[in-house]
Amino acid sequence: MGSPNGGIIGVVNPTSFGKCTVTTKTSSGSLTTQPGTRVVKTLIVAGGGAGASDIGGGGGAGGVRNIEILVSGGTSYCAVIGGGGSGLPGANYNCKNPGSNSSFGGQSSSGGGGGGSGVSADPGGSGGGQRGTTAITSGNSGGYNPPEGNSGGNAVGAIPGAASGGGGGAGAVGGNATTGPGGSSGAGGAGTPISTCFPSQPICGVGGGGGGGGFAPARVGGAGGTFGGGAGASSPSAGSSGTANTGGGGGGGNVCSPSGSGGSGIVIVKELNKASGSWPLRAQFSSRKSGTWVQPQDIFDVDYLVVAGGGGGGQPDRGAGGGAGGLRTSFPGGTKLTLTGYGPLSVPITIGAGGAANTTGNPSIVSTITSIGGGGGYGGPSAVGGSGGGGRAGETGGLGTCGQGYPGGNGGPASEPAPLQNYTAGGGGGAGGAGSNASLNATGPGGIGLTNLISGSPVTYAGGGGGSSIGGGSFAPAIPGGTGGPGGGGAGGPSTFANPGTPGTANTGGGGGGAAYAGPGGSLGGTGGSGIVIIRAPSARTLGASPGTNTVTTLPAPAGGCKVATFTVSGDLTIS
Numbered sequence: 001m002g003s004p005n006g007g008i009i010g011v012v013n014p015t016s017f018g019k020c021t022v023t024t025k026t027s028s029g030s031l032t033t034q035p036g037t038r039v040v041k042t043l044i045v046a047g048g049g050a051g052a053s054d055i056g057g058g059g060g061a062g063g064v065r066n067i068e069i070l071v072s073g074g075t076s077y078c079a080v081i082g083g084g085g086s087g088l089p090g091a092n093y094n095c096k097n098p099g100s101n102s103s104f105g106g107q108s109s110s111g112g113g114g115g116g117s118g119v120s121a122d123p124g125g126s127g128g129g130q131r132g133t134t135a136i137t138s139g140n141s142g143g144y145n146p147p148e149g150n151s152g153g154n155a156v157g158a159i160p161g162a163a164s165g166g167g168g169g170a171g172a173v174g175g176n177a178t179t180g181p182g183g184s185s186g187a188g189g190a191g192t193p194i195s196t197c198f199p200s201q202p203i204c205g206v207g208g209g210g211g212g213g214g215f216a217p218a219r220v221g222g223a224g225g226t227f228g229g230g231a232g233a234s235s236p237s238a239g240s241s242g243t244a245n246t247g248g249g250g251g252g253g254n255v256c257s258p259s260g261s262g263g264s265g266i267v268i269v270k271e272l273n274k275a276s277g278s279w280p281l282r283a284q285f286s287s288r289k290s291g292t293w294v295q296p297q298d299i300f301d302v303d304y305l306v307v308a309g310g311g312g313g314g315q316p317d318r319g320a321g322g323g324a325g326g327l328r329t330s331f332p333g334g335t336k337l338t339l340t341g342y343g344p345l346s347v348p349i350t351i352g353a354g355g356a357a358n359t360t361g362n363p364s365i366v367s368t369i370t371s372i373g374g375g376g377g378y379g380g381p382s383a384v385g386g387s388g389g390g391g392r393a394g395e396t397g398g399l400g401t402c403g404q405g406y407p408g409g410n411g412g413p414a415s416e417p418a419p420l421q422n423y424t425a426g427g428g429g430g431a432g433g434a435g436s437n438a439s440l441n442a443t444g445p446g447g448i449g450l451t452n453l454i455s456g457s458p459v460t461y462a463g464g465g466g467g468s469s470i471g472g473g474s475f476a477p478a479i480p481g482g483t484g485g486p487g488g489g490g491a492g493g494p495s496t497f498a499n500p501g502t503p504g505t506a507n508t509g510g511g512g513g514g515a516a517y518a519g520p521g522g523s524l525g526g527t528g529g530s531g532i533v534i535i536r537a538p539s540a541r542t543l544g545a546s547p548g549t550n551t552v553t554t555l556p557a558p559a560g561g562c563k564v565a566t567f568t569v570s571g572d573l574t575i576s
Contacts, residue, residue, distance in 0.1 A: 048262030062247030063125020084262025170207025191227025213252025310528030319514030326386020354528030449487020463487030504529030
């Protein structure tokens with residue numbers, strides 16, 4: 001009798017011809033597989049647990065599982081997306097709210113444990129953080145191998161009741177509270193990146209734990225875990241919520257303050273092309289006949305320039321300059337971006353909008369490349385960005401992001417002697433240099449941008465916004481606003497009367513200029529300039545850009561006919 005495997009000796013592996021189709025579910029619903037799909041690579045992330053109120057422990061991250069599941073082709077499957085636990089009102093310390101489970105194809109991940117305060121924290125996909133106790137709340141409630149999460153932190157050694165542990169994360173345990181001067185509640189456990197397995201997603205990682213709530217001013221709140229964890233409150237305010245669709249845990253609240261909610265979960269399904277090992281000849285013949293036999297993917301190597309939206313200038317007065325949007329590029333001579341798929345390949349492009357006054361700009365994204373929005377011109381931690389926003393009088397400028405931009409300049413003295421009493425602000429950082437510090441009677445110019453030739457012509461992008469000032473004394477001289485940095489940075493308003501900051505230039509990622517004093521209510525900081533994405537491919541490739549406001553050009557010699565797609569608004573790149 002003939003062998004059903006055509007006489008080939010070996011294990012019969014399931015073949016799958018799903019053409020690497022990726023479907024992302026951020027809310028519950030159905031998914032129908034491709035006709036040839038037999039195996040799917042599936043990320044299942046449950047909802048994160050809420051932090052606890054009143055110096056509460058951080059919420060545990062929702063369980064994270066990245067597994068292969070056997071399925072049938074042309075079949076509808078239900079994806080259930082677990083919700084995050086709801087944050088708790090202040091002083092409601094005898095309650096806890098875990099996250100909900102997520103599931104797909106008969107597999108599930110466990111909801112994150114709720115943080116503890118007056119009661120013990122919950123176990124879960126990752127465990128919630130504890131308050132005032134050495135007890136540890138376990139993760140991996142589902143008992144999976146590999147584990148879906150980690151344990152929450154506790155308050156070992158901390159003053160009882162005055163500090164709390166961070167929630168566990170998918171990649172690490174939650175931090176324990178610390179004691180002594182400068183002690184703090186525990187940070188949330190780190191999450192885990194997903195970009196390698198699932199590129200071109202709106203998120204690059206999942207499963208960060210929530211930070212424990214602080215006890216102001218003696219104990220500061222714990223930081224949220226990377227990839228979605230909410231920070232614990234450091235002052236009498238609410239803890240931060242976990243990021244939506246990451247399963248991040250919510251941050252714990254401060255004294256009598258509310259806690260942050262857990263982030264909702266997500267399911268990402270990649271229908272695999274898989275034909276390794278041996279397979280029945282009948283299956284191979286049937287797949288070829290139906291056109292579902294696996295084909296090699298196309299590989300496209302392209303140069304890129306990705307600039308995020310600039311940060312808004314500060315207001316209502318003595319506003320600092322906004323930081324430039326982060327700038328990342330491979331041109332010239334850097335590592336190109338590799339795009340894979342079945343041509344013509346379609347790649348979503350996100351153009352980050354500039355930030356309004358005081359606020360951070362928005363990121364620009366293409367595939368695995370994300371540039372971070374510029375920091376707002378308000379100084380301090382809120383001014384961190386691709387390039388940092390400047391600092392107001394008496395404040396430091398925000399930090400930039402390594403490889404994307406520079407820090408903002410510091411503000412002038414916090415208090416100046418009469419009769420001058422000018423209060424000056426620093427410039428926002430640029431992609432090519434830091435924002436300038438303000439001095440006694442001078443505002444800080446914005447940092448310089450970077451000039452790039454990817455489009456075929458030299459264009460300067462991502463300059464920082466200039467700072468402004470306020471003249472408080474009757475003899476205070478008028479002070480010009482700081483100049484915007486080359487690359488679209490807006491100038492700061494001069495100190496006389498109602499002088500708003502100048503907006504950053506559109507599609508440069510320039511930071512907005514800071515606003516000068518204008519009496520009651522102040523004046524408006526300049527908005528940050530929107531970002532831009534440029535893709536450059538060899539002449540043998542064909543590019544398309546939609547919608548129609550985006551363009552494709554062919555460069556003349558000596559560029560050798562390279563194709564350049566320029567995106568000034570969000571859209572889609574096609575390449576073949």
